[in-house]
Amino acid sequence: MSETLPGRRIEIAWPGVGFTVTAELDDRNPELADALWESLPYQSLQGHALVAGEHLYHVAPIHSLLHTHASYKIADRREAPDGTVFCSALQHLGIKYGELTEPMPAAPVGQVLAEDISTLLEAGQAVWEAVYSTKKQILVEVRRAGEAGGHRIPRLTAADAEANQLIHDVHAETERIWLSEPAELGDMHRGRIPSRAGTNETVLPTLLFVNGETRPLGYASYGGLIRAAVADMPMDSVRQMARLLVGVPAEFLGYCGLEKLWDFTQRVMSCLDRLDRDDFLAVARHMALYINCLGGWNLHLFPWDAADPLRQQRRAEVGQPA
Numbered sequence: 559m560s561e562t563l564p565g566r567r568i569e570i571a572w573p574g575v576g577f578t579v580t581a582e583l584d585d586r587n588p589e590l591a592d593a594l595w596e597s598l599p600y601q602s603l604q605g606h607a608l609v610a611g612e613h614l615y616h617v618a619p620i621h622s623l624l625h626t627h628a629s630y631k632i633a634d635r636r637e638a639p640d641g642t643v644f645c646s647a648l649q650h651l652g653i654k655y656g657e658l659t660e661p662m663p664a665a666p667v668g669q670v671l672a673e674d675i676s677t678l679l680e681a682g683q684a685v686w687e688a689v690y691s692t693k694k695q696i697l698v699e700v701r702r703a704g705e706a707g708g709h710r711i712p713r714l715t716a717a718d719a720e721a722n723q724l725i726h727d728v729h730a731e732t733e734r735i736w737l738s739e740p741a742e743l744g745d746m747h748r749g750r751i752p753s754r755a756g757t758n759e760t761v762l763p764t765l766l767f768v769n770g771e772t773r774p775l776g777y778a779s780y781g782g783l784i785r786a787a788v789a790d791m792p793m794d795s796v797r798q799m800a801r802l803l804v805g806v807p808a809e810f811l812g813y814c815g816l817e818k819l820w821d822f823t824q825r826v827m828s829c830l831d832r833l834d835r836d837d838f839l840a841v842a843r844h845m846a847l848y849i850n851c852l853g854g855w856n857l858h859l860f861p862w863d864a865a866d867p868l869r870q871q872r873r874a875e876v877g878q879p880a
Contacts, residue, residue, distance in 0.1 A: 566595060567703035568668070570643075570653070572604060574696045577681040579674035580703055581643050581653075583667055586630045590645040591667045593622045599701035601709040601737060603854050606682070606689040608862065611636075612656030614682055615646075616698050617854045619711040619736070621843040623649045624781050625788045628665035636661055641670030641678055647785070648777045649850050651700065655682040691863045697737060711736060711847070714840040720829045721837050728822055728844045732851055740855055746815040747859045755814045762864065768814050769856050771807045776849035779803040784842050787835055796838065797830050816852065 566583035583591045597620045607613035636658045644652040688694040701707045713729045716722040756764040812820025
């Protein structure tokens with residue numbers, strides 16, 4: 559039985575659509591709850607699950623989410639009560655507000671108050687409509703209950719001068735695009751692609767491939783490298799894995815239009831051999847947050863309703879046993 563943490567109430571607000579809910583943090587994952595609490599307040603672009611069901615999530619500017627151990631996980635998040643608040647190693651804060659279809663373990667950190675569940679449902683439906691069709695940019699603010707809102711992205715430092723300048727530049731670019739549409743992605747989604755990536759002047763295949771490369775680059779490649787470094791994998795091995803995992807997708811994404819990402823990646827590679835563990839982690843954490851931010855915007859901008867007439871068929875509809 560989880561216990562709420564005294565004084566640990568948070569407000570999750572979507573000012574653009576006029577909804578606010580209150581949640582209580584609890585003791586199921588105290589390290590994750592602490593990381594969230596200490597990061598407040600912040601704002602982010604609100605996203606919505608696209609294949610898992612009625613689930614809200616957004617990228618949280620919390621470096622430690624990438625590697626903080628979850629001491630407790632719900633074995634199947636489909637069974638969690640509506641209003642459960644989760645933190646994930648994908649650097650997300652998520653909230654289940656209805657039916658989920660994806661059976662996966664998840665780390666809960668709190669629960670939306672019972673009296674706010676109906677408001678949460680309305681917020682979820684508004685966000686789904688925005689992400690899927692209207693493309694209205696809905697921002698979320700997470701703050702300590704009863705306290706002022708605001709926003710900040712923490713900046714780390716490195717002892718190596720070149721790495722520290724890289725961190726400064728990645729942090730500045732992350733701040734620039736955190737709450738405002740990245741120009742490179744905006745151009746791409748409007749068919750303005752300087753390299754002409756897209757056979758026979760098509761756009762949708764390029765957008766699809768950009769989405770398919772950006773998400774795993776942030777979630778799996780940089781997230782995995784960070785977890786390996788935190789777990790004391792030998793640094794020679796970490797550096798070699800970095801060379802194997804990040805260069806090729808970043809170069810392809812640069813060709814498609816994410817030129818800043820490719821430039822940052824080349825700068826990572828140029829100083830990689832000099833980085834000790836602490837400096838590597840500082841650089842990788844900022845690269846992960848930047849790429850995850852790009853991924854969040856790409857998911858929002860993608861024209862998901864382009865194939866709206868194509869809908870799932872129930873088994874009975876295709877002549878299979880129900």
